[in-house]
Amino acid sequence: MQATQPAVLELSAPEHLGLESRTIFRQHAVGLLDQLPERTGRLVIDLRGTRTVDSAGLGALMLIQRKASERRQVVVLKRPNDELRFLLVLTKLDDLFEVEADAA
Numbered sequence: 001m002q003a004t005q006p007a008v009l010e011l012s013a014p015e016h017l018g019l020e021s022r023t024i025f026r027q028h029a030v031g032l033l034d035q036l037p038e039r040t041g042r043l044v045i046d047l048r049g050t051r052t053v054d055s056a057g058l059g060a061l062m063l064i065q066r067k068a069s070e071r072r073q074v075v076v077l078k079r080p081n082d083e084l085r086f087l088l089v090l091t092k093l094d095d096l097f098e099v100e101a102d103a104a
Contacts, residue, residue, distance in 0.1 A: 007042070008043075009041075009043055010045075011029055011043065012048075013046065015049055017050055017054075018052065018053065019054065029067075033071060038072055039071075041074070042076060043075050044076045045078060047077055047079050047080045047084060051081070058091065
């Protein structure tokens with residue numbers, strides 16, 4: 001597995017991922033997915049600075065995941081807060097994403 005490292009790009013999510021920020025965030029994410037190779041590309045969404053995610057923000061994450069799935073790419077949610085983790089489980093979306101917890 002070490003021999004073929006997948007191509008990885010990272011995108012930081014906004015502090016409030018929701019109605020106001022979802023369109024620009026989704027456009028940035030889709031642009032990065034288009035730069036990544038099909039089948040091996042990984043988009044890491046860093047949620048370290050994200051305080052809130054509303055239903056519109058969750059919808060944006062789902063659309064990003066759908067685009068990645070079409071290209072057989074992986075979306076990784078890095079450092080989501082407990083509230084977002086709970087929301088993903090509650091909405092049964094936790095299986096759609098790889099979740100990377102804080103290393104500390």
